Amino acid sequence: MSEEAHSPMTLLYTEVEEELRAAVRGLLTDRSAPSVVLAHVESAATTGAVPYDMELWKALGRDIGAAGLLIPEDLGGAGASAREAAVVLEELGRSVAPVPYLSSAVLATRALLGARDEAARELLGRLASGEATAALVVSFAASPHTCARPVVTLGADGTLTGRVTGVIGAEVADVLIVPVAVEGGDPALYAVDAQAARIKTVASLDLTRPIATVSFTGAQARPVGSAAGVADALLLAAGLLASEQLGVAEWCLSTTVAYVRERKQFARPVGSFQAIKHRLADLWLEVVGARAAARNAAALLGAGEDAGVAVAVAQAHCGTVAVHAAEECIQLHGGIGMTWEHPAHLYLKRAKADEIALGTPGDHRDALATLADLPGPVS
Amino acid sequence: MAWDEAAVDERAQAFLAEHDPAEMGRLDFLRARFDAGLAWVHFPEGLGGLGAARGLQAVVERRFRGTPDNDPGLIAIGLGMAAPTILAFGTDEQRERFLRPLWTGEEVWCQLFSEPGAGSDLATLATRAVREGDEWVVDGQKVWTSGAHHARWAILVARTDPEVPKHRGLSYFVCDMEAPGVEVRPLRQITGEAEFNEVFLTGVRLPDSLRLGEVGDGWRVAQTTLMNERVAIGGTPTRRTMIGLLGETWRERPELRTHSLHQRLLALWVDAEVMRLTATRLREQLAAGHPGPEGSGMKLAFARLNQELTGLEVELMREEGLAYDDWTFRRSDSVDFLGRGSGYRYLRAKGNSIEGGTSEILRNIIAERVLGLPSEPRVDKDVAWKDLPR
Numbered sequence: 001m002s003e004e005a006h007s008p009m010t011l012l013y014t015e016v017e018e019e020l021r022a023a024v025r026g027l028l029t030d031r032s033a034p035s036v037v038l039a040h041v042e043s044a045a046t047t048g049a050v051p052y053d054m055e056l057w058k059a060l061g062r063d064i065g066a067a068g069l070l071i072p073e074d075l076g077g078a079g080a081s082a083r084e085a086a087v088v089l090e091e092l093g094r095s096v097a098p099v100p101y102l103s104s105a106v107l108a109t110r111a112l113l114g115a116r117d118e119a120a121r122e123l124l125g126r127l128a129s130g131e132a133t134a135a136l137v138v139s140f141a142a143s144p145h146t147c148a149r150p151v152v153t154l155g156a157d158g159t160l161t162g163r164v165t166g167v168i169g170a171e172v173a174d175v176l177i178v179p180v181a182v183e184g185g186d187p188a189l190y191a192v193d194a195q196a197a198r199i200k201t202v203a204s205l206d207l208t209r210p211i212a213t214v215s216f217t218g219a220q221a222r223p224v225g226s227a228a229g230v231a232d233a234l235l236l237a238a239g240l241l242a243s244e245q246l247g248v249a250e251w252c253l254s255t256t257v258a259y260v261r262e263r264k265q266f267a268r269p270v271g272s273f274q275a276i277k278h279r280l281a282d283l284w285l286e287v288v289g290a291r292a293a294a295r296n297a298a299a300l301l302g303a304g305e306d307a308g309v310a311v312a313v314a315q316a317h318c319g320t321v322a323v324h325a326a327e328e329c330i331q332l333h334g335g336i337g338m339t340w341e342h343p344a345h346l347y348l349k350r351a352k353a354d355e356i357a358l359g360t361p362g363d364h365r366d367a368l369a370t371l372a373d374l375p376g377p378v379s
Numbered sequence: 380m381a382w383d384e385a386a387v388d389e390r391a392q393a394f395l396a397e398h399d400p401a402e403m404g405r406l407d408f409l410r411a412r413f414d415a416g417l418a419w420v421h422f423p424e425g426l427g428g429l430g431a432a433r434g435l436q437a438v439v440e441r442r443f444r445g446t447p448d449n450d451p452g453l454i455a456i457g458l459g460m461a462a463p464t465i466l467a468f469g470t471d472e473q474r475e476r477f478l479r480p481l482w483t484g485e486e487v488w489c490q491l492f493s494e495p496g497a498g499s500d501l502a503t504l505a506t507r508a509v510r511e512g513d514e515w516v517v518d519g520q521k522v523w524t525s526g527a528h529h530a531r532w533a534i535l536v537a538r539t540d541p542e543v544p545k546h547r548g549l550s551y552f553v554c555d556m557e558a559p560g561v562e563v564r565p566l567r568q569i570t571g572e573a574e575f576n577e578v579f580l581t582g583v584r585l586p587d588s589l590r591l592g593e594v595g596d597g598w599r600v601a602q603t604t605l606m607n608e609r610v611a612i613g614g615t616p617t618r619r620t621m622i623g624l625l626g627e628t629w630r631e632r633p634e635l636r637t638h639s640l641h642q643r644l645l646a647l648w649v650d651a652e653v654m655r656l657t658a659t660r661l662r663e664q665l666a667a668g669h670p671g672p673e674g675s676g677m678k679l680a681f682a683r684l685n686q687e688l689t690g691l692e693v694e695l696m697r698e699e700g701l702a703y704d705d706w707t708f709r710r711s712d713s714v715d716f717l718g719r720g721s722g723y724r725y726l727r728a729k730g731n732s733i734e735g736g737t738s739e740i741l742r743n744i745i746a747e748r749v750l751g752l753p754s755e756p757r758v759d760k761d762v763a764w765k766d767l768p769r
Contacts, residue, residue: 011660012667257750272753274739277746284745285676292656309652316649365645372648374629377636 009303011295017087023064024091031056032097034343040098041207041346050171050201051208057099057172060088062130067105070113075121076128081302082236086243086294093247093322096346098208100133102237102244103169108134108177110236114229115189119222123175123191135173136233137214139166143359144234144311145367150179150187150227152216160190160216170199170212178216179227187227196220206353208346235311238358239297242314245322246294248351249287252325255344256280256332263334276332283328290321309371315364322351382420382431384438390429391417391442405447409483417443418482422466426478434666449484452713456526457481457488460604461534468551468592468600477532477553489530491521491554491578492601496769499740501536502545502598503759503767506580508537508552515539515552515590517560517583523734527563527576528710530556534604536597541765548764549597553589560584570726571706574714605736619717621688621724622651628695635695647688654680675749679741682731685716689725696721 013021032053044051061067066088071077078084085106092101109127112120112134126132142148152162160180170176176192196219204210257280260271270276297314300307326348330337337344355361369376394415400408412418413427420435422428451458458481465477480486497504506519517537527533533554540548554561560583565573592600629636629644657680661673693700704720716727732738746752759767 010663011656012663257752261752268756269753271746272755274743274755277750277752278739278742280750280752281676281679281742281745284750285680288673288676289653289657289680292660293653295660296656313649313652313656316646317653365642365649368645368648369641372626374626374641374644374648375633375636376641377638378633 009299011292011299013087013295014083017084020064020084021087021091024060024066024088025094027056027059027064028091028095028097031059032095034095034346037096037098037208037346038341038343045207051210052098052100052172054172056097057101057133058130060097060099060101061105061133066101067130067133068128070105070109071124071128076125078128082240083298083302086240086298086302089240089244090247090250090294093244093249093350094251096208096248096251096343096350100135100169100172102209102241103135104133104173106240107136107138107169107233107237108173110233111136111177111179111189111227111229112224114232115225115227117223117225119191120189120224123224132174133169133172134175134177135167135169136230137164137167137170137176137178138230138234139164140168140211140353140357141166142234143363143367144231144238145359145363147231150181152178152180152190154180154182154188154190155218157218158221159218160192160221161218163213163215165202165213166211167214168209168211170194170197170214171201171210176214177224178221179230180221187230189224189227189230190221191224192216192219192221204353206349208350209353234358235307236301238315238364239301239307239311241354241358242290242294242297242311242318245318245351245354246287246290248322248347248354249290249318249325252322252329252344252347252351253280253283253287256325256329259333270332279328279332283325286317286321286324290318293317309368312364312367312371315359316361316368319355319361319364323348323355326351382429382435384435387420387429387431387435387438388442390415391439395442395446400447406483406485408447409449410479412443413479413482419462422478426466426474427482449482453526453529454481454484454487456490456534457486460490460607461488461532463607464534464551464591464600464604465553467603472588473553473591480531486531487526487529489524489527489533489556489578490604491524491527491533491535491580492604493523494520495522499737501601502549503764503769504536504538504549506535506537507541508539508550508585510539510587511584513587515585515587517552517554517580517585519580521578521580522566522575524563524576524578525574525714526712527556527578528565529712532556533578534591536601538764539594539597542763543595544761545759545764545767546598547595549601550594551591551597551600552585553591554580554583554585555589558583558585565708565710567708568726569729570723571703572709572711574711620651620655621685621692621717622648624717625688625692625695628692632695635697640691640695643691647684647691650684651688654684675741675745678735679732679738679745682728682738685731686728689721689728692721693725 040053041051065078068077069080069085073079112124127134152160173194176194176197178190178192179187180190182188198215199212201210201212260276261269263270293314297310300310329344330348333344336342398411416424416429417439418427420429420431421433423430462481465474494504508515508517533556535552535554536549538548539550560581562579564577566575566577567573703722747754
């Protein structure tokens with residue numbers, strides 16, 4: 001074995017990561033097959049309930065320990081790195097499982113890790129054990145490359161007021177983590193009990209991860225420290241989202257390949273026509289590249305290295321690949337691909353929403369003008 | 380014995396302590412290096428190697444850095460294609476006769492595979508080899524033969540039985556390029572220069588001792604050669620890259636930049652980085668002993684990227700892109716995709732998706748061997764070659 005294969009920067013999967021994958025995949029295969037997800041989404045739509053599967057989340061977050069992967073051991077977490085979280089997200093993407101992993105265990109957790117106050121540490125302990133679920137109250141469309149000022153403000157009485165749109169995971173959060181603008185100072189991070197906010201789910205393109213509008217009107221809140229970790233949380237989540245997009249793309253590719261091998265027209269499998277084969281070969285190559293780019297981002301984020309370029313490359317590539325894979329999946333399934341009954345649409349909706357999430361591919365390419373020293377025209 | 384890093388390193392050091400290239404001269408030094416098993420360590424003992432793991436070659440190269448070497452550009456076909464095929468299918472006599480001068484560069488090799496009528500469908504080739512006693516008489520025309528004008532030997536596939544389906548009637552030979560009846564003509568390409576040749580074979584007589592593998596088994600032997608060719612084209616990391624070159628021009632020439640070109644450049648920069656990471660991951664897999672199917676995709680990815688990058692470069696250059704450095708018809712002895720001007724690079728890149736297996740054939744290979752999709756129905760599989768429509 002070469003040394004390279006064991007370094008923290010390897011682009012391969014380690015044995016520990018493969019074991020974690022097997023555990024997560026086992027759970028999702030049992031409990032979250034695409035038909036189950038579809039049924040869940042449908043019943044949520046008719047009853048007006050949120051589409052999240054909180055029993056599944058408990059099993060994943062608490063029993064397998066995914067909720068505490070990024071939380072240090074002294075706070076009750078597993079002290080793992082972005083590499084392991086990325087493997088969980090690959091599997092969640094592959095099953096479009098409706099669980100608040102990205103919103104609670106990545107976004108809110110990373111923001112709290114940067115907050116540093118005792119209150120933040122106490123909260124992280126509750127998140128690690130799976131006792132509580134959190135959501136970071138920022139727009140899911142926010143790009144890590146543009147630093148927007150928080151829209152929620154702090155009143156003289158210490159309460160919060162403001163309205164944030166496009167938030168994920170708020171409906172099932174016990175506690176909301178809110179970046180707050182502070183007059184004359186740096187933004188601060190506050191924790192708000194979910195009951196103290198108004199959370200309105202919006203009819204969303206992505207059926208398995210809806211967005212909500214979160215409003216605060218003089219809401220009771222407690223400070224948990226600096227909001228400096230919010231930018232890091234966005235960068236980490238963007239980098240890890242690439243692994244979810246890889247999982248989405250892999251499901252779409254393998255499902256499509258299996259279908260065109262079986263489906264016969266003109267007395268032969270449609271997958272024997274070069275018009276189909278060449279499209280799938282090109283898609284396979286895109287997915288191979290997506291794996292390398294997503295692994296690279298996870299490895300650099302996990303090692304605490306400067307991951308700006310790696311995240312931008314992974315997002316610019318993987319976001320596009322997931323959408324392309326889902327679109328090919330629909331097209332190459334023909335008529336059945338256009339039906340509500342077939343789960344392909346869940347993946348298309350997730351892929352298209354993920355393309356916008358945490359910066360579009362274009363946002364990430366634009367960021368490379370500076371990061372890779374490829375400046376635009378001199379005006 | 381089992382060779383490990385320390386043992387190989389020790390042998391290389393011991394050799395260098397006993398052999399002074401300045402005293403011996405380049406050729407004798409290379410011959411001695413071959414005889415010491417330090418040419419290609421994964422080859423068997425007695426044939427330039429030690430029977431060691433392929434990865435240990437790097438240990439040898441480190442020790443031999445700065446000593447006289449063979450010219451890998453000139454003998455690439457010998458090293459990459461002829462040698463592995465001779466090793467796999469040659470007789471003991473053939474291995475002993477050919478491998479040493481091949482590696483030292485005393486004898487250059489070329490490849491006589493493609494024909495005007497047999498490109499992607501190589502197995503349909505028409506060059507005939509007819510047996511006369513202990514000899515084969517070869518007639519036909521080959522094309523896209525790089526280095527034929529320097530070559531002492533060629534690897535040749537010819538039809539020995541037209542009565543059976545195309546894959547079954549082929550045999551594999553070593554062709555003597557100095558034999559009467561071998562005529563090499565330069566073939567001018569769209570770049571204006573001649574990297575390749577046409578080779579006409581007229582009544583060329585080859586002794587049966589130059590046959591590699593069994594009569595009728597030529598297709599299987601050729602597969603070994605072709606697999607090694609694709610690895611050679613797609614898998615090697617390079618320090619200079621087209622995206623690096625384009626990035627330099629972009630930074631140095633701000634007056635050429637436009638918003639539209641900027642968007643395309645950023646997108647291609649991402650593609651290039653993704654390809655670099657894919658290649659890095661592939662090498663890690665190989666080092667860990669798990670070669671992945673990603674290898675078959677690398678040449679496809681490289682061709683597309685290089686063509687887009689070189690096209691963007693010509694456009695970026697504006698008026699300078701209207702000029703071309705030199706249309707003189709001349710032979711080029713080594714290929715440099717990044718050499719000369721932007722116009723040459725653009726035109727040369729068009730070959731990237733044709734040479735060594737077209738991108739269309741590579742997509743078929745990925746679809747069938749990696750994704751497991753069924754092949755197109757074949758009308759020529761069970762028809763005697765002589766009865767195929769052409």
